[in-house]
Amino acid sequence: MRVGTAETVDAAGMRAQNSSLLLNMIWRERQISRAEIARRTELSPSTVSAIVADLEHSGLVRNIGAGVSRGGRRPTLIGFCDDAYSIVGVELGATHVTAILTDLRGRVRVHRHAPQAVRDDPKSTLQKVKELVQECLEAERVPKRSVLGMGVAVPSPVHPSAPGKLSPLIVPAWRDYDVQEWLKSAFGMPVLVDNDANLGALSECYWGAGVGGEDLAYIKLATGIGCGFIIHGDVYRGSGGTAGEIGHIAVDSSGPQCVCGLRGCLVTLIGSVPLVERARELMGTKGRRAPTVRELVEGARAGEQAARQVIDSLGHYLGIAVAGLLNLLNPAIVVLGGEISSVGDLLLDPLRTSVRKRALSTSMAETRIVTSALGDKAIAVGAATLVLQAALRNRSLFPLQHVGRTA
Template sequence: MSAAVRPPGAADLRSEARGRPLADLALEFAWRQQRVSRAEIARALGLARSTVSDIVGTLLARGLLREGPEGPSRGGRRPVLLEFRDDAAAILGAELGASHVAVALTDLRGRVLAWRNRDHPVRTDPEGTVALMIELMDACRIEAGIGRGRLLGIGVAVPSPVNPSEPDRLPEVVLPAWRGHSGMERVRAHFDVPVLVDNDANLGAIAEQWWGAGRGVEDFTYIKVATGVGAGYVIRGEIYPGATSVAGEIGHLSMDPAGKPCVCGNRGCLATMIGTPALVEHAAELLPEYPTSVLAGGPISIGSLLDAALADDPLASAVVEEAATRLGVAVAGVINLMNPAAVIVG
């Protein structure tokens, strides 16, 4: 996925015009303003009105813009305002976790039209994962009444680094059962739209940048804690992928060289200490020390562990506090190395 994903203002759009299609810039400006005149587009992008007229004609013909009411006059004829059509198309997004598949269908404003989530052994069942992803995508599309012809594209978040030159090859070190392939060619063939694949932490950072706590922040770090631990770095408004697109793999920082083995081949990685499987395992190890814990009544899951922690159960609280301390140590290292303006944990 392109690193140039920052949500720009008008000045940013003008500075970024070189190398980007003018129609894309005009459409992005209209998306951000929601209702805009041709003259405002011309001023924002520094374009001649005749050029803007041609661009707008194309976008109107494609159904991405529509003419709305007249705007206020500045001394001449009242301008006809252009409205961005949020419902002109739809976008599918999928998150492949280690043990679940989540799918959402949104309009062009990012509003969720349909949603599905199902547990699945993603790490060990690539064929079943891809089939389930397609099934859930079709279910969302049908629920929202969206035909395939209205799909603009698909984005897929995966729990591993992604090489932008080979986005369909996932690293075997992290996902050995996938043998270096993501199966996205099946998704492309089924829906016949572009499919973009990127690391889940990077996409989480982009989401925070557009809609969350990262709005208006030029430099921040987003940390995703789930089965594993990853980070997305936003530097000067853009995702920083690193030389080989593996920046942000803080889950594989070795916190204890003599610790438990990790899937990456090292020992004592942060993910082996604070990932969700590690928390459940640690709670089970400590259970004999807390015989009155509410967790003593049956098998421990991450859900029951977090519920117990929210209820101030001593065992659950001890596990979460220890994990938070370890995460804090790692975050302190990130702050010292990267000097972000903000750290967002999700």
């Protein structure tokens, strides 16, 4: 490569890097002046003005009026346009599909949810995703060209070399399917895929318990049990994408056989299926249908002894895994998500007791254990946030020209 060409490439790369830097800053601050941007970034005022003009042309930022004077002319403030583009977020649960449409601030504008045999029926599941996403787009009359991309949360580890492929060990029915490629082909937009617990953690990092910037762990309590980590503001996935698979920590060597091949995994004891089955046995209703997780939650809140006993057991076994987590990573916050976590202190109290018996006192003292306040859309919002995070870090992921929301 000739020297002149190399210098041109380097200059283009620097402009792209600075554009992403400013976009992040304006998004984070919500409103800020050009002068303040120049001061913080140490870029020249002319460079800042040129980049801001480009971002204005793309519809990502706009002038929002004069700010407060600090002794001179009142500065013109630049604001981020939260509604410049839409993002699709999809959650594939073991037994349901959720699709949402958000703005660039994580606010949910449309929500669709349907029961679905995700683990066992990939073909129908993907068709259901297509149907629900299309409903979201039509509800807001959003053309696909105004959608930044789609994030998808899946109930499986995701290997970085094949992000669309689910683990055949965990969900064998999906062996021949590539979620990313299928949805890219169906919608003609960028698609990013990650593990559901990882995206629950990302959602908490941006919009929930972790907005203060602390490292956190998010534990999803559902049909499966998974954990996502945020370390220094980023999801930690491990070398092969399996970091956080606490559901497959063996906590009882004589326990039931797990689908992963191990025995006594945490998920075999506190996944939603064994939980409601245990509740049925304790309630003396064997032979009749097991209660739903929602009924178990309502029973525990109402003081039903069997339901409380099941929740206590959940807290005990989960505490074994959480204690190890605190000793190994010592996150500032552990967030519990999933419908069962809505019982609040009825779960947190036995969990904390179990942790105290097993974790180093210094680890326990530095960690808050809380339940999520983000509700049942948390993981789908995390999926949309995955796309938002990628675009804020790489300005080129936004379309070159803003096309608006109308067809």
